[in-house]
Amino acid sequence: MVSNSLLVRANNLTCSTQECISTAQSILKDIDLNVDPCSDFYQYTCGSWIKKATIAEDRSSTDVMRNILEGPYENAYKNLLTTDKGFHTEDLANIDKENFQTMQDYYNICLNTSYIDSVGPTPIYLDVAQLENILFPVTDDQTLVSLDHRPLISQTLAMLEAHGVSTLATLFVDADDKHPDMNAILFDQVSLGLPSKEYYEDLTVLEKYRVGLNDILFKVLGEYSTPDDAPIRASESKKAGFQPWDKQKIETAVTRYIGFETKLASIALKKQVFFYNIEDMQDPVKSYNPTKLSDFQTQNPSIDWIGVLETLIPNGGTGIHSPETIIVRTPEYFEKLNTVLTNATLLTLQEYFVIQYVISRVYSLDNASRTANRKMNGEISSGTSVEQPRWRICVGYTSLSFANSLGRYYTLKKFGSETERTRAETFLKTIHDAWLNRIPHITWLDEQTRAKAIEKVNLINHKVGYSVISPDLRNPSSIQEYNAGLSVNKTSFYETEVTSSVWYSNKMWKKVGQPIDKDEWLMSPQTVNAYYTPNSNEIVIPAGILQSPFYNIAYPEYLNYGGIGMVIGHELTHAFDSSGRKYDGKGNLADWWTNATSAQFEEKTKCFIDQYAKFNVTGPDNKAIHVNGKLTLGENLADNGGLSASFLAYKKLQETKPDPVLQGLEQLSPDALFFVNFGRVWCRKQREKVALQMIYTDEHSPSTARVNGVVQNSPYFAETFKCPAGSPMNPVKKCDMWGLCVKAVLAYLRVFT
Template identity: 30%
Template sequence: MTILDAARDGMNPDIRPQDDLFGHVNGRWLDETEIPADKSSWGAFIALADAAEQQVRDIITELADRPAEDLDEDERKIGDLYASFMDTETIAAKGLEPIRGLLDRAHSVADLTQLAAFLGVFERTGGPGLFGSYITPDRADASRNIVYLAQGGLGLPDESYYREDKFAEIREKYLAYLTTLLTLSDHDDPAGAAARVLAYESRLAEGHWEAAETRDVQKTTNHKSLEELRELCPAFDWTTYVTGLGGTEETLRRSIVMQPDFFSHLSTVLEETPIETWRDILHVRVVRSSAPYLPDAFVEANFDFYGRTLNGTPELRARWKRGVDFVEGAIGESVGKVYVARHFPPTSKQMMDDLVANLVTAYRRSIEALDWMGEDTKQKAYDKLDRFYPKIGYPTEFRDYSALTISADDLMGNVASASAFETDRQLEKVGQPVDRDEWLMLPQTVNAYYHPGTNEICFPAAILQPPFFSPDADDAENYGGIGAVIGHEIGHGFDDQGAQYDGDGNLHDWWTADDKAAFEAKSEALIAQYDAFEPRNLPGEHVNGSLTVGENIGDLGGLTIAHKAYVISQGGAASVEDRRTLFLNWSHVWRTKRRKEQELQYLTIDPHSPAEFRANIVRNLDEFHEVFETQPGDGLWLEPEGRVRIW
């Protein structure tokens, strides 16, 4: 049975592919499928993730059943982590005891220096801060790692949730949620504190950039010395904070501040917020971040808002599923090592190596044929393409967790220990050479990524399954599935952000002025096209073309090049039927159904377009119109001059 044979029951033959490829391939499935009660969406990605989750559970429970003397150190840690999460009796008996020390310290904060000290220690052990931070290659020198500082500190998904009328009901429910958390954790003024926290977050949100603006890699690249950081945000004690985090002043000797005016705004908010309100804010942050690891009342309150209200999910996931997530977050590569040995055949890796090589060849031929790009820019594009670094299946070396301390009867202690371990691992990278062999995803993750700072494309083992890939599938199906995913990730190297990085991962303008203008004009045309789209289950709402343009360029280039690579793999010619198969499986890959609450949230914050518009990007491909013989008046018809062609 081929991949599409298994998909045919979900197709709707009454919908013509020329009118709506997504509806044709997935229409009956959309009509008849109920999203599982513990999910906010359902489809190919989620189904594969569920299967991987079950496989990981089998690994964990098998280890738990073995005698302790038969386990190595990592295997014991895996079992103890899972046991600590599943021991609900001990969790209930301890109540608030595991966070009482943090709450007492939060309520003893007397000034901004003590606030910075608290936040450093709190973030080190798993708590959220007032801003985001991460460590990755320096955009000016991709051979070295640097600290990035970004806007953050909100409890709602995005700054727009604090100001737009359509989110007023969510704000009311958020206030009720905060009140519940404060009540459960014995605050002496739950309603008043909740109102003060919401007012503070609303004020902080005024300094946030809108989501689409944060995609501008030029605007978000601002190198700052520690002294300049202090000038930018003088109310925050950076030395005290980074010391509590486990670093030194050297950690922040040089950083990249992504939204400088947010940090200026944060300084103002720090000074104008009374210290009594800061205690309330810290109280909420401690309880909210700890809620998944506390007794059931906290778990339920947290899920009721973040699961039911924001995502529309009726039921909390089974505890074992949340336990698997916890283990993977703490010691995921050790689990991945076992997963790969059991579930990733070596033949799949070799086939993927060949597919990646074919996609790169197809990209090169496509660049050669571009009529809007000059030779100077083409040579730089070839150079970048030649420097792509593919990672397939699993790392060459798995992470060393020997310094991680775990106890089977101390869940919150394990949370803190795992977070501190990861914090130290990250801080050790600052200023050091970039490890090109480090993976940013686990082998058991159903996803893929491109990293512009290392010019790498990564395809974990778990995504290399139907409908994306099968050793037994028709070539056309594999090229329409994983081939297009490979093309998509390569395409990110040439999207609105990636095109500004060179082959070494440095932010470097390698385009001539004319070629850059032509590329930007094509990008703007794609933005305008997507701005007009309304999701079928959210009439009146629109896709944000500026927010999603990078992913849309990835989809457009990925599918175009996957088709070209498939034809190359067939000796330069392929039948109309086989090429149709490629497009049909492309649409099948995006077989997804979301709850309206999640769809609305994702329209606001997610750089990916809804699945229907990802599948139907075929409207821009001459090859689709050719093999399906579309005509003016068809739903997906675009006049040739209106089709966006980039790569």
């Protein structure tokens, strides 16, 4: 083991600032000192927090955004965290006010539940009537789908896609893995109504789904009404040419819908929610299937795919049409989809399209409709049907629809401006350097692969805090230009959401055939998250996660390195996880590993798959559900690699800048507090149904596994807490990919001395 003098550098300094005192008190409220950290480190760091916490997350960021949205424009620039240095304010005040007003108008119509409830679900009537009577009219319930119906199906699918509603398949525009500077059209499998295909194999869940859909459709399309909205339901249905569905029609339609969707689920691959990573095809090479559009059309004749794309791609005089080649991520799905369609009736498809549209829009309708939807989701996956306060819901919607507008003001209130962004970038660079400088000491890499790995790390780009180009959040004109055409209907929240969906869809399809805008962010600055993009070989650390407990400029550095340092290291490690390693430094999907080194990598992953598969969570009915070690492999590799990189970066800093201990926590060394803050940033409490859903759909391991799995593999943790060999947190067999042995740590640290 590394000597105690190296890893636990004691000093007599105690941090007595108010920030340190309050932070120490916060840590003491979270940790459970009665738990042995060598037995269960997650319980040690989070035990007291778990006992006292409610399911609701910390709301500080949401509260800040609420104050911005509910106050006058002038208040957006009061009580800033620091200055607005580098931000255009007075010179572009008029444009800034216009941006603010549009954003606030959106928030206010979302809040206006009195009007939303007074009109019931009637705003959706016209759209449903168009689906039933114009786009997809059906005269009987016996006619099977044939090639004669291809125009009918294709036009409807295109219209729904243009409104941001995916149905039979998921079509989107993104980077071409082998030409990462250009946008391509990608075809992926269906987006299912239930969280994952496993749910369709559970008869109890399907029954809850049936009951829930019946209730939703009765409230939205049925004869349900209240004394207040009955007159407007009658008048608006007549005006729209919409015939309300009776109970028998609803029940029959729901039965057909679930049967049809179950067939789609049966031909779909197991999928993850984020970025369409597929457990059955986690290798990006296998999911990269460039295909001539004409060939794809011939092989999949049930839908006029060429016509769908030509409808979606806005020509606008640019001369952009359907490309010659598309990328099909799940060819097996599309092959089987043809069979599913030809065995379905036209009425089944019509009802499928209508129900998909209703479910996608129900959140913007009246309280009765929203309540039915919440109840169904609570029964199946969320575990609760309690509605959050309306202001909180509307803050979330505004943060999505007007991400950059709200992000500008949030950043100044909660993060700072250019000085803080520069400071955070400097911090990030220390983790980056640690990742880079340990590569020469990774013994299983051969020289050829090592050289390419070093090249890739050197090319990783950083984006920190907030967007400064596309758009430039410091410049109101840039935000206005980015949002051009995004409008608000000051009367109808539903209509605003429809036009917003069309706007976002149109913005995406305009990218076809265009170069990738590598300056555009995929997350808003207020998002409490971070990401790595393999096609751009970049990491993005938004202002939203550069907050306590992850990061605070007043923290002792060991807390920052244990918190945001680990997150940064995690994102850097994604460049070398089971998927990211398949891309080179320029973002190309290319095999730059030698066969021998690649084989060693694959062999090492088996240890992580087996290790994490031993963790479990408690699902419904107290059933233990094991983590899917294969599904979570990439994130587990990133967690392990990220913490070790951050720890090494901290050790480098500690050599020249010893940190003080915290008052009341003097028994814990700076190294111990590094690990404590790592553990506490992942403290979570969730309902059993959510835990089950996450096991099936989330590529991240549950919090217990994220914390304990990493420390089990860390010799530095074992030394810091003096864990006996063979204890639960210090197993004899450790999984390692990008960590360093003790001898290598000593060599690594000499790089800086």
